[in-house]
Amino acid sequence: MTDIKFSNTTSLTDDIVDILRDRILKGEYVIGEKIIENQIAAELCVSRTPIRDAFRQLEYEGLIDYIPHRGSFAKGFTRQDMEDIYSVRKALEQLAVEWAIERIDDAEIEKLQEQMELMEFYTKRKDCEKVMDINVAFHEIIYSAARSRFLAQILKSYQDYVQQARRATVSDEENLPVIAAEHKDILQAIMxxxxxxxxxxxxxxxxxxxxxxxxxxHIK
Structure with a gap:
C-alpha cells in the first residue's frame, strides 16, 4: 500500500501529474526509462484511467515521450532545459522587478522587508524548508507588485520547474547565507x-x- 496522500482540493489526475512530474524532475526516473501504467496504478491504488490522463498531460508538458506500441518514457531534465528555463526566468523576472519598482506600494515593501528578516532568521537556524517557502513568497510579492495579470500568468506557468530548482539549491545548507545575501541586495535596490x-x-x-x-x- 502507498503512503501517498491525495488532495481533497484537486482532481485525482492532477495529483498524479504532480507526483510523476516531481519524480521526473528529481531524476527518480532516468532519461529514457519506461514508465509503466500498471505499475503506477498498483502503487497508487488507482485505476489506469487517471494514470493515462496524467501521462497525456506530462506528454503535453514535454516530460514524457509516448512511442506507439512501445509505451511512455521519461524525458527528464537536461542541461539545455536548465539553460532555457533560467534564461526565460531571468528575462521575465528582470521585467517584473522593473515594473514592480514603478508600481509597488509601501505595504508591499514592508512585506518584502518582513520576508527578508524571516529569511535571515531561518538561514541562521539552517531551516531549508522555511527558507524555500520564504524565497517563494519574496518573489511572489515582486510578481504581484508588477501589476500585470499577463506577466503573472506566464510566471505561474513554469513554477513547477522553478520549484524543483529552488528545492535543489535551498536544500543545501551551505547555500543558505549566499541566497539570503542575494535577496537582500535585490530588496535594497527595490527600496x-x-x-x-x-x-x-x-x-x-x-x-x-x-x-x-x-x-x-549533476545535470549533463
Missing amino acids: LKDVEEARNRIGIHLDNSKNRATIKW
Missing part, C-alpha cells in the same frame, strides 16, 4: 527605486541559482 541595480541583482541571483542547481543535480 532605492534603482531599476538598473535591481535588474542587475536579480540577474546575478538567477545566474547563481542556475549554477547551484546544475551542480546539485
Whole structure:
C-alpha cells in the first residue's frame, strides 16, 4: 500500500501529474526509462484511467515521450532545459522587478522587508524548508507588485520547474547565507527605486541559482 496522500482540493489526475512530474524532475526516473501504467496504478491504488490522463498531460508538458506500441518514457531534465528555463526566468523576472519598482506600494515593501528578516532568521537556524517557502513568497510579492495579470500568468506557468530548482539549491545548507545575501541586495535596490541595480541583482541571483542547481543535480 502507498503512503501517498491525495488532495481533497484537486482532481485525482492532477495529483498524479504532480507526483510523476516531481519524480521526473528529481531524476527518480532516468532519461529514457519506461514508465509503466500498471505499475503506477498498483502503487497508487488507482485505476489506469487517471494514470493515462496524467501521462497525456506530462506528454503535453514535454516530460514524457509516448512511442506507439512501445509505451511512455521519461524525458527528464537536461542541461539545455536548465539553460532555457533560467534564461526565460531571468528575462521575465528582470521585467517584473522593473515594473514592480514603478508600481509597488509601501505595504508591499514592508512585506518584502518582513520576508527578508524571516529569511535571515531561518538561514541562521539552517531551516531549508522555511527558507524555500520564504524565497517563494519574496518573489511572489515582486510578481504581484508588477501589476500585470499577463506577466503573472506566464510566471505561474513554469513554477513547477522553478520549484524543483529552488528545492535543489535551498536544500543545501551551505547555500543558505549566499541566497539570503542575494535577496537582500535585490530588496535594497527595490527600496532605492534603482531599476538598473535591481535588474542587475536579480540577474546575478538567477545566474547563481542556475549554477547551484546544475551542480546539485549533476545535470549533463
